Amino acid sequence: xxxxxxxxxxxxxxxxxxxxxxxxxxxxxxxxxxxxxxxxxxxxxxxxxxxxxxxxxxxxxxxxxxxxxxxxxxxxxxxxxxxxxxxxxxxxxxxxxxxxxxxxxxxxxxxxxxxxxxxxxxxxxxxxxxxxxxxxxxxxxxxxxxxxxxxxxxxxxxxxxxxxxxxxxxxxxxxxxxxx
Amino acid sequence: xxxxxxxxxxxxxxxxxxxxxxxxxxxxxxxxxxxxxxxxxxxxxxxxxxxxxxxxxxxxxxxxxxxxxxxxxxxxxxxxxxxxxxxxxxxxxxxxxxxxxxxxxxxxxxxxxxxxxxxxxxxxxxxxxxxxxxxxxxxxxxxxxxxxxxxxxxxxxxxxxxxxxxxxxxxxxxxxxxxxxxxxxxxxxxxxxxxxxxxxxxxxxxxxxxxxxxxxxxxxxxxxxxxxxxxxxxxxxxxxxxxxxxxxxxxxxxxxxxxxxxxxxxxxxxxxxxxxxxxxxxxxxxxx
Numbered sequence: 001x002x003x004x005x006x007x008x009x010x011x012x013x014x015x016x017x018x019x020x021x022x023x024x025x026x027x028x029x030x031x032x033x034x035x036x037x038x039x040x041x042x043x044x045x046x047x048x049x050x051x052x053x054x055x056x057x058x059x060x061x062x063x064x065x066x067x068x069x070x071x072x073x074x075x076x077x078x079x080x081x082x083x084x085x086x087x088x089x090x091x092x093x094x095x096x097x098x099x100x101x102x103x104x105x106x107x108x109x110x111x112x113x114x115x116x117x118x119x120x121x122x123x124x125x126x127x128x129x130x131x132x133x134x135x136x137x138x139x140x141x142x143x144x145x146x147x148x149x150x151x152x153x154x155x156x157x158x159x160x161x162x163x164x165x166x167x168x169x170x171x172x173x174x175x176x177x178x179x180x
Numbered sequence: 181x182x183x184x185x186x187x188x189x190x191x192x193x194x195x196x197x198x199x200x201x202x203x204x205x206x207x208x209x210x211x212x213x214x215x216x217x218x219x220x221x222x223x224x225x226x227x228x229x230x231x232x233x234x235x236x237x238x239x240x241x242x243x244x245x246x247x248x249x250x251x252x253x254x255x256x257x258x259x260x261x262x263x264x265x266x267x268x269x270x271x272x273x274x275x276x277x278x279x280x281x282x283x284x285x286x287x288x289x290x291x292x293x294x295x296x297x298x299x300x301x302x303x304x305x306x307x308x309x310x311x312x313x314x315x316x317x318x319x320x321x322x323x324x325x326x327x328x329x330x331x332x333x334x335x336x337x338x339x340x341x342x343x344x345x346x347x348x349x350x351x352x353x354x355x356x357x358x359x360x361x362x363x364x365x366x367x368x369x370x371x372x373x374x375x376x377x378x379x380x381x382x383x384x385x386x387x388x389x390x391x392x393x394x395x396x397x398x399x400x401x402x403x404x405x406x407x408x409x410x411x412x413x414x415x416x417x418x419x420x421x422x423x424x425x426x427x428x429x430x431x432x433x434x435x436x437x438x439x440x441x442x443x444x445x446x447x448x449x450x451x452x453x454x455x456x457x458x459x460x461x462x463x464x465x466x467x468x
């Protein structure tokens with residue numbers, strides 16, 4: 001955890017200068033354009049957010065969210081079109097149902113509600129994108145870094161395992177056996 | 181019970197004799213008198229090995245998936261088995277005419293270790309099968325609704341009442357205890373994917389380490405995949421070798437979907453109508 005943060009921000013986690021790392025899934029058809037418009041309008045928003053473009057908010061698999069949190073981001077923001085505006089007609093309606101339930105499940109198992117948020121931001125709402133990102137970053141800066149697995153974080157701090165790779169490198173490179 | 185056992189044996193023998201089915205799935209005796217295991221009977225003469233007593237804890241429906249390959253099979257179904265069959269038909273895992281359902285009313289099974297009624301049977305809402313070709317014996321009285329509904333959510337309401345740190349600690353302990361044997365997946369009548377996400381090595385969803393991160397990932401995604409279709413048979417929690425309260429995860433999802441989208445109980449019909457597979461334009465809005 002702290003390794004990632006130090007690498008990204010150059011400061012130790014947990015200090016006053018903690019800079020959170022936020023992953024924002026942005027729908028190509030609305031929020032991504034909204035973020036683009038914010039840039040065109042020279043709006044200022046914190047650089048803590050990493051925008052990841054997805055075709056639709058319905059494309060955001062909850063597995064992405066958990067993986068991101070496990071691998072060192074402090075908060076996840078999912079942004080999509082307003083209900084009724086979906087380019088694919090219904091993607092965000094499905095996303096809404098599953099993310100509402102998934103968000104409750106994460107909170108039930110002890111995650112701070114701030115760490116996973118969902119917002120509808122259209123292509124013209126550059127200001128809303130700026131405000132949302134700013135407020136999410138502020139909230140997460142207030143609650144501090146996310147340590148999903150304290151025991152693992154201690155291992156990483158000791159330098160025994162530089163990363164928490166999903167796969168051994170040999171398998172990721174296609175050298176290992178294939179289960180399928 | 182003995183009457184029911186005789187009826188199952190008789191009908192199993194008749195069905196096999198007449199060649200209507202190639203196999204009957206029922207319960208057979210285990211090593212001890214208070215232990216049973218699933219039994220697959222292919223010859224009429226073997227029908228007398230079938231037992232039905234207070235310890236028939238296994239939900240049989242999932243076995244039908246592998247057993248229906250060489251002809252029609254008969255399955256003994258109680259409430260939970262019948263809902264599981266409905267579930268698998270809805271999920272296109274089988275068709276209704278591939279299975280002959282011997283309905284067996286059930287008023288709850290006992291845990292062989294403690295001799296008390298199984299937790300999954302305490303919260304059972306359908307003691308009689310919801311679908312069958314013939315019902316053996318007399319239907320038993322369904323439990324009073326208020327009696328079950330209180331028990332059904334009592335576990336998760338206790339957890340919900342804790343504050344966030346306590347819940348985190350509680351579930352960290354649960355996930356830390358998980359050994360990821362995937363028994364909960366194997367036994368689940370909803371988990372019927374040919375290839376599970378945890379086995380997709382190249383996609384790399386699920387790491388192989390046994391640590392809190394990976395265990396939490398597995399358990400939360402398992403619930404995400406099955407939550408809206410869960411028939412609450414409670415098999416996952418029953419088979420868990422670590423005794424983890426897996427139904428407290430499932431029921432949280434079920435309760436939320438019920439409150440948010442009026443999901444209702446699953447597996448009562450064989451039509452696919454899972455809550456996360458449909459939407460309404462006037463669903464509750466909280467992401468504005």
